[in-house]
Amino acid sequence: MDDPLQQSLQYLPGVGPKRAAALARCGLQTIWDAANYFPFRHEDRRSITVIKDLQNGTPATVYGIVDAVSVRQTRRRQTIVSIAVKDATGLLLATWFNQSWMKDKFTEGAKVLLTGKPQDVPRPAFSSPLYEILPEDFFPDEYEGTLAPIYRLTEELTPRIMRQIIHAALERALPHLAEYFPDKVLQQYDLVPLPEAYRIMHACNYPVEQLTPVTLARAQRRLVLDEFFVISMGLLLKRARTGQLPYTVRHAPPGELLRRFMAQLPFTLTGAQTRVLKEIKHDLLAPTPMNRLLQGDVGSGKTIVAVIAAVMAIEGGYQAAVMAPTEILAQQHYKTMTALLHDLPVKINLLTGSTPARERRMVVAELERGEPQLIIGTHALIQSAVNMPRLGLAVVDEQHKFGVMQRNCLRDQAEQTDTLVMTATPIPRSLALTVYGDLAVSKLDELPRGRRPIKTYVIKPDRLPRVWQFIRKEIAAGHQAYIVYPLIDESDTLPLKPATLMYEELRTRIFPELQVGLVHGRMHAQDKETVMRAFAAGTVQVLVSTTVIEVGIDVPNATVMVVEDAHQFGLAQLHQLRGRIGRGGAESHCILVDGGADVPDERPARGRAARAPQQPELLDTNPRSRLAVMAQTNDGFVIAEEDLKLRGPGEFFGMQQTGLPALHIADLVRDEEELKFARHLAETLLDYRESLKPETRDRLRARLQRAFGTSIRGVDAG
Numbered sequence: 001m002d003d004p005l006q007q008s009l010q011y012l013p014g015v016g017p018k019r020a021a022a023l024a025r026c027g028l029q030t031i032w033d034a035a036n037y038f039p040f041r042h043e044d045r046r047s048i049t050v051i052k053d054l055q056n057g058t059p060a061t062v063y064g065i066v067d068a069v070s071v072r073q074t075r076r077r078q079t080i081v082s083i084a085v086k087d088a089t090g091l092l093l094a095t096w097f098n099q100s101w102m103k104d105k106f107t108e109g110a111k112v113l114l115t116g117k118p119q120d121v122p123r124p125a126f127s128s129p130l131y132e133i134l135p136e137d138f139f140p141d142e143y144e145g146t147l148a149p150i151y152r153l154t155e156e157l158t159p160r161i162m163r164q165i166i167h168a169a170l171e172r173a174l175p176h177l178a179e180y181f182p183d184k185v186l187q188q189y190d191l192v193p194l195p196e197a198y199r200i201m202h203a204c205n206y207p208v209e210q211l212t213p214v215t216l217a218r219a220q221r222r223l224v225l226d227e228f229f230v231i232s233m234g235l236l237l238k239r240a241r242t243g244q245l246p247y248t249v250r251h252a253p254p255g256e257l258l259r260r261f262m263a264q265l266p267f268t269l270t271g272a273q274t275r276v277l278k279e280i281k282h283d284l285l286a287p288t289p290m291n292r293l294l295q296g297d298v299g300s301g302k303t304i305v306a307v308i309a310a311v312m313a314i315e316g317g318y319q320a321a322v323m324a325p326t327e328i329l330a331q332q333h334y335k336t337m338t339a340l341l342h343d344l345p346v347k348i349n350l351l352t353g354s355t356p357a358r359e360r361r362m363v364v365a366e367l368e369r370g371e372p373q374l375i376i377g378t379h380a381l382i383q384s385a386v387n388m389p390r391l392g393l394a395v396v397d398e399q400h401k402f403g404v405m406q407r408n409c410l411r412d413q414a415e416q417t418d419t420l421v422m423t424a425t426p427i428p429r430s431l432a433l434t435v436y437g438d439l440a441v442s443k444l445d446e447l448p449r450g451r452r453p454i455k456t457y458v459i460k461p462d463r464l465p466r467v468w469q470f471i472r473k474e475i476a477a478g479h480q481a482y483i484v485y486p487l488i489d490e491s492d493t494l495p496l497k498p499a500t501l502m503y504e505e506l507r508t509r510i511f512p513e514l515q516v517g518l519v520h521g522r523m524h525a526q527d528k529e530t531v532m533r534a535f536a537a538g539t540v541q542v543l544v545s546t547t548v549i550e551v552g553i554d555v556p557n558a559t560v561m562v563v564e565d566a567h568q569f570g571l572a573q574l575h576q577l578r579g580r581i582g583r584g585g586a587e588s589h590c591i592l593v594d595g596g597a598d599v600p601d602e603r604p605a606r607g608r609a610a611r612a613p614q615q616p617e618l619l620d621t622n623p624r625s626r627l628a629v630m631a632q633t634n635d636g637f638v639i640a641e642e643d644l645k646l647r648g649p650g651e652f653f654g655m656q657q658t659g660l661p662a663l664h665i666a667d668l669v670r671d672e673e674e675l676k677f678a679r680h681l682a683e684t685l686l687d688y689r690e691s692l693k694p695e696t697r698d699r700l701r702a703r704l705q706r707a708f709g710t711s712i713r714g715v716d717a718g
């Protein structure tokens, strides 16, 4: 590719292979990456006060060099750390009480910024000021009187070098970051032109006197808008394109097959399942394609909904496809659905990456002949050129594990089909608006009857012996247990317990009398399958695993889940894991072993956790764990909200997984208003695309192509 923005940073003057490697550790490889590596904050250096100008009681920031560090004890055994800081005009004393570790923070000669309220002028002193220790090569004059961009660094890069590299990259990039909004739009909404917004954010060759918090905020707004606009436009174009495809599927109304299926169901549907199925039936019978999102917490019974929808499609002579994100889950669906459909004249096939070639050829041939059937698969189903001429329903399970762009790819894009997307992850409102804006939403807000809430405990690793004892008791009572680890193998950098090692330990030392199995993502599909089968059959009693079991696995006899190093996981992920138990009638227990540091006292979680009901007979929850919320609620929506607060949307949802361009500056929670505005602008521009100037169109197309690759078309199509 000869896109100048995709050129490697290595070829910038002064970079070279070694620095390029250091930059890559910050995720920076190309000119484009560097131009979009925005400072995480700006430091206001317009207001540095020289020491002789300090006034009692007027807050000020001082830049200086540490002249001396001292520690002393008062008679009341208080520790006082003080440092003397000097600048060209005078000396300032800064002190901290009872924080003896502060003495190790400062060394003589270090450059520091201190912010505080001066006392005792003319011998000024700060008590417990805010401080920032500046890097060796900090030049106070470099950004004096301005807003200095502060970038995240890796060890090998100093702030100054980082700034130089980014500025050099930006100069290269700017000619290709042309404004793509028509002038009229810029004027009407008072938007900073894109190139200017980049210069301002990076404080790169922009008049110093004009760099103010207000300019900065406007520049930031423009860049946020850029990211959201591109996403919105891409999705709108994609939708417009799909919308033009013919839709010829005509489902038959419910008949004998469905009636027979319902008659042999092993349970009665919940009210929510019945309601959702009515919505789905309505969509299927309508003369337009179904595009429905089914949200339902773990264990709410989404699978049966999918099967019933599939039966409706098959009844009318169509093929129904169910796509699962992992091989294990596809296998399980195959088993569950085969059992549910037994005695019915419905053909079921499984197609995954490890389907043997001969079988695969057979299945593919059947599909291509258009034989009605239920086909269950993994990515193999969409990636390969499997042609399903009679596809009438596509179900995508656990959508959050797939990309958005993949959603509609299940069928060769020649025609539209009815699509049901299922997820257990409650999607933040703002994201749903953008990414799923074209989907109708159904909710399974009710769990099947007879479920007992899972009891959850958050403990320290030193309580593990009691946990092992508890597992022995549960297994003696005929139940089974999961023990989950974050890693497969030992890691050089993370001090975590790996599944493979712990498997040996558990098998030989802790539970020598029990059948212990191991499953992880790097095992061969066949081996995984064997272990999962043994666990489902109850011959394996304790299953040691990684998060490969995170989604969908359904073994109702398992009543205990232990997650070691649980602090490594997000709350939403723990909730998914926990959803593997509590699926039968027996009481289930989830034990989260938190090997991380306790949260500081002021965290609100503590107060709430302390009041939470606990089961003293087993273990108490450590109320100071970040995970304490898990012990208080089994409600996936509450947990997802908490997770979103703790980690932010990027990490929560893993934007990479959505298949959308990465967000460098925009924040789905903070910038919700901008997101709506971006969508509005995208709709408007799409409507008026005929009247755009050719050069505007070219720029718009170039911007979209950079974000989505060549797959995006239609900016200039009529």
Ligand code: ADP
Pocket (backbone or CB within 6 Å): 267, 268, 269, 270, 273, 296, 297, 298, 299, 300, 301, 302, 303, 304, 424, 448, 449, 552, 554, 556, 579, 583
């Ligand atoms: P999820 O929504 O997490 O995919 P599943 O579809 O795997 O949930 O269902 C969880 C468990 O609940 C399964 O064992 C399933 O057979 C059972 N189940 C589903 N619906 C009902 C119901 N209406 N009554 C009783 N059990 C049900």
Ligand code: MG
Pocket (backbone or CB within 6 Å): 302, 303, 397, 551, 552
């Ligand atoms: Mg499921």
